Amino acid sequence: MREDIKELLGGLEFETTAEIEVPEKLIDQVIGQDHAVEAIKKAAIQRRHVLLIGSPGTGKSMLAKAMAELLPKEELEDILVFPNPEDPNQPKIRTVPAGKGKEIVEAYKQEAMKKAQARNMFLFMLVFFIIAYATLQNQMLWGIIAAIMLFMLARYMIPREERNVPKLLVNNAGKETAPFEDATGAHAGALFGDVRHDPFQSGGLETPAHERVEAGAIHRAHKGVLYIDEINTLTIESQQKLLTAMQEKKFPITGQSERSSGAMVRTEPVPCDFILVAAGNLDALMGMHPALRSRIKGYGYEIYMNDTMPDTPENRRKLVRFVAQEVKRDGKIPHFDKYAVAEIIKEAKKRAGRRGHLTLRLRELGGLVRTAGDIALSEGASVVRAEHVLRAKKIAKSIEEQLADKYIERRRDYKLFVTEGAEIGRVNGLAVIGESAGIVLPIIAEVTPALSKEEGRVIATGRLQEIAKEAVWNVSAIIKKIMGRDISNYDVHIQFVGTYEGVEGDSASISIATAVISALEKIPVRQDIAMTGSLSVKGEVLPVGGVTQKIEAAIQAGLKKVIIPKDNLDDVLLDAEHEGKIEIIPVTRIEEVLEHALLDSEEKEKLLEKLYVSAEAL
Numbered sequence: 356m357r358e359d360i361k362e363l364l365g366g367l368e369f370e371t372t373a374e375i376e377v378p379e380k381l382i383d384q385v386i387g388q389d390h391a392v393e394a395i396k397k398a399a400i401q402r403r404h405v406l407l408i409g410s411p412g413t414g415k416s417m418l419a420k421a422m423a424e425l426l427p428k429e430e431l432e433d434i435l436v437f438p439n440p441e442d443p444n445q446p447k448i449r450t451v452p453a454g455k456g457k458e459i460v461e462a463y464k465q466e467a468m469k470k471a472q473a474r475n476m477f478l479f480m481l482v483f484f485i486i487a488y489a490t491l492q493n494q495m496l497w498g499i500i501a502a503i504m505l506f507m508l509a510r511y512m513i514p515r516e517e518r519n520v521p522k523l524l525v526n527n528a529g530k531e532t533a534p535f536e537d538a539t540g541a542h543a544g545a546l547f548g549d550v551r552h553d554p555f556q557s558g559g560l561e562t563p564a565h566e567r568v569e570a571g572a573i574h575r576a577h578k579g580v581l582y583i584d585e586i587n588t589l590t591i592e593s594q595q596k597l598l599t600a601m602q603e604k605k606f607p608i609t610g611q612s613e614r615s616s617g618a619m620v621r622t623e624p625v626p627c628d629f630i631l632v633a634a635g636n637l638d639a640l641m642g643m644h645p646a647l648r649s650r651i652k653g654y655g656y657e658i659y660m661n662d663t664m665p666d667t668p669e670n671r672r673k674l675v676r677f678v679a680q681e682v683k684r685d686g687k688i689p690h691f692d693k694y695a696v697a698e699i700i701k702e703a704k705k706r707a708g709r710r711g712h713l714t715l716r717l718r719e720l721g722g723l724v725r726t727a728g729d730i731a732l733s734e735g736a737s738v739v740r741a742e743h744v745l746r747a748k749k750i751a752k753s754i755e756e757q758l759a760d761k762y763i764e765r766r767r768d769y770k771l772f773v774t775e776g777a778e779i780g781r782v783n784g785l786a787v788i789g790e791s792a793g794i795v796l797p798i799i800a801e802v803t804p805a806l807s808k809e810e811g812r813v814i815a816t817g818r819l820q821e822i823a824k825e826a827v828w829n830v831s832a833i834i835k836k837i838m839g840r841d842i843s844n845y846d847v848h849i850q851f852v853g854t855y856e857g858v859e860g861d862s863a864s865i866s867i868a869t870a871v872i873s874a875l876e877k878i879p880v881r882q883d884i885a886m887t888g889s890l891s892v893k894g895e896v897l898p899v900g901g902v903t904q905k906i907e908a909a910i911q912a913g914l915k916k917v918i919i920p921k922d923n924l925d926d927v928l929l930d931a932e933h934e935g936k937i938e939i940i941p942v943t944r945i946e947e948v949l950e951h952a953l954l955d956s957e958e959k960e961k962l963l964e965k966l967y968v969s970a971e972a973l
């Protein structure tokens with residue numbers, strides 16, 4: 356095996372993922388969230404509620420499902436609803452051990468059938484005698500009329516036994532694990548139960564109230580787990596009800612629609628002894644009812660999910676197992692060979708966006724596994740190979756990446772990119788859209804003497820205004836020191852060419868600084884270079900996110916060189932097709948940026964000389 360492949364696989368020796376063992380229990384399949392796993396295990400034993408906060412696709416619902424597997428299934432119960440002869444609008448509730456509910460309903464049905472048969476038999480006999488007697492008396496017509504009236508009377512007067520058959524509200528017969536109910540986005544009726552409307556409310560056609568009662572997710576989750584993602588999207592009223600249900604462990608079912616006949620019905624309290632696993636991102640904390648949150652805090656666990664895990668051989672081996680898990684879970688796609696797994700792990704490094712880490716946004720990575728599997732399947736391949744993963748990467752692009760593609764296309768049409776020659780005040784900056792796609796973001800700076808007497812202004816458009824101001828502020832200290840120029844004597848105009856919604860510009864500060872210095876000193880900037888990096892007040896170039904994606908964008912735009920912070924060098928993970936296509940220049944200070952980016956000239960030499968001298972003094 357090639358050394359680099361072996362290293363990527365954490366030293367694991369195998370041919371395909373068919374050889375990799377996948378743990379039985381879901382909780383043992385969770386990767387990179389050890390603290391969450393520990394808390395879930397404890398919460399399952401102590402029956403505590405849990406709040407999981409973190410990025411999408413990091414395993415929140417998986418943990419909730421895993422918790423249900425850990426709960427004892429011996430305690431499961433069935434819930435039945437019976438008619439209440441004293442008050443038909445308050446059906447009665449009974450619980451029995453799991454599996455018994457069905458039997459009880461069956462027994463009631465049998466009983467009702469027997470009674471109905473006996474009743475029908477009796478009626479039939481009576482009718483027979485009446486008609487027979489009337490015929491003997493030569494009054495057959497009257498006999499038939501009497502028989503019909505008898506039938507009608509019987510329909511209204513004699514109770515119909517089938518109306519006494521209870522309804523099985525919650526059925527846990529034959530369940531292998533405690534229930535797991537996902538109530539994400541559920542409306543009140545689905546969450547707390549409902550009573551259906553009855554269009555026929557009299558005349559012997561009405562459906563008895565108890566038959567119209569429907570259980571809610573809170574009831575179906577009795578003795579199990581109720582999972583609610585995006586908990587903040589629940590109305591405050593629903594959160595309050597949820598809190599009551601958690602405290603009482605019982606909640607009556609009533610019609611949710613005020614104008615329906617169901618609203619008159621209210622059952623006895625229905626058991627709902629569930630464990631709540633609430634989830635969401637950080638914003639969810641804002642929208643959460645304080646009492647609900649404090650209930651979880653006081654009686655349970657709050658857990659922040661990891662986005663990444665350290666890139667160690669052990670964690671890489673876990674990702675190998677992840678691929679095997681996903682193949683097994685999918686059930687249709689073929690197993691991966693070791694080279695294909697290595698590609699997935701490379702992608703996990705790249706997507707982490709952080710040096711020495713692997714991504715834990717495993718749902719997205721799982722998506723890549725499935726797409727690669729589907730490609731292999733459509734070709735009739737017996738295993739998934741590296742080429743399938745590479746092709747899947749092209750297809751399984753995020754919305755942001757697709758947006759970036761469109762963006763680049765559009766810019767090409769309008770020739771917004773300048774990739775050769777040199778221009779004063781114009782720099783090819785690099786930025787990211789969303790979290791996963793890079794773009795080239797040209798920046799143009801112009802300086803004019805300040806219009807206002809007091810001080811100059813930084814004029815920038817759009818959302819990046821704040822960033823532009825900060826970058827100019829940072830560079831102003833340097834400019835003042837070195838060039839003896841006070842930037843507050845100037846108005847600085849900064850234009851982000853064709854900025855697009857969603858562009859993050861925090862890493863554009865060395866580009867802005869370079870553009871401003873170029874404009875001030877009238878030294879042209881080379882246009883075959885792109886750059887990214889954050890700038891400190893002291894002139895240091897600080898690391899930024901998304902370097903790999905940015906470099907890929909620079910390659911696509913046809914640029915020859917790219918300047919990146921030296922601290923980001925290890926974050927560069929280019930695909931084989933991109934490798935060697937661009938010269939990567941790592942830098943630590945603004946002087947180096949200028950040395951590479953400015954066009955050679957006498958002015959440049961002078962400027963750099965001054966810069967280096969004062970940098971030493973700094």
Ligand SMILES: Nc1ncnc2c1ncn2[C@@H]1O[C@H](COP(=O)(O)OP(=O)(O)OP(=O)(O)O)[C@@H](O)[C@H]1O
Pocket residue numbers: 384385386387388410411412413414415416417418584634677681715716717718719721
């Ligand atoms: N930590 C993990 N370990 C193993 N597999 C994972 C992990 N996280 C996610 N997955 C895979 O991704 C799938 C989706 O994850 P899951 O639905 O649990 O994410 P989530 O955090 O609940 O996301 P969301 O909040 O968007 O619903 C899982 O079924 C599993 O296949």
